[in-house]
Amino acid sequence: MKEKTIKTIRDGFKKGNIELLVLSLLSVKEMYGYEIVQTLEKMTDGVIKIPEGSVYPILYKLVEKGFLKEEQRLIGQRRQRSYYEILPAGEEQLELMTKEYHIVHEGIEGILNYAKRKHS
C-alpha cells in the first residue's frame, strides 16, 4: 500500500519534469528513446523510471517545436532508429526551464521549511 502511494507521488513529480530531464540528458550527447529511459533509470538508481510511452510523445513534441533534431539511422539490416540531438533553441529552452525549476523548487522548500518550523 505504502509502495503504491510512493509510486503515485513520484509519478506526479516526474510528470511535469520529463521534458526538463530529456533536454538535460540530450544537452550532453545525442541519444535514442530507449537510451534516454535507461540512462535516467541508471543515473537515479531506479528512482526515475519513465515509461516508454511517456518519452516518445515528449520527443516528438520537442522536435515539432524546433528544440530537437531527429535523425534516422539504420541499425542492423533493415531497422531504423531515431536519434535525437539538441538544437540551440532547445539549449535556450533548457536554460529557461532549469531556472524556472529552481525558482519553483525554492518556493516549495520555503513553504516546507515554514511548516516544519511551525510544527517544531
Add this chain to the structure above:
Amino acid sequence: MQRENIAKELNRYYSEIKKHLSIDKKAKRKFICELENSIDEYLCNNTKVTYQEILDEFGTPESIALSFMEQEDSEETVKRASQKRKLYGFIIISIILLIIITIATYAFVVLDTYNTNHGYFSEEVIEEEYIESN
C-alpha cells in the same frame, strides 16, 4: 532467436497497444516502430526473456497507451475532442433528418393508399356550349 519464441505474444502486444492508442496512423506507426526497436534491444541484452518480463519492463498495452496519451498536448486533445463532438453532432442530426424523411414518406404513401382505396374523386365537368354562328 528469443524474439521468435515470443513473436506471437509480441505481435498481440503491439496490436493491443495500437488498439488503445487514439492518435493518427502515422504517429502510431512511428511509435510502435520505436517500441519494437527498444524491445529488440532488451531481448538482445537479456537472456531467456519471458512475455511477463516484457510486461514488467515496458508495461501493459493499456499502461503504455495511457502514458502516451497523458503526455499528448492538451491543446491537441481538446481540438480532437471538439472535432469528435462535431462529427457526432453531424451524425446525430443526419440520423434524425433521415428518420423524419422516412416517416414523412411513409405517412404520405399510407395516406395516399388509403385515399385510393377508401376515398372518392371529385370530378368537375365543365360543359361548354358552342353556338354555331350559322
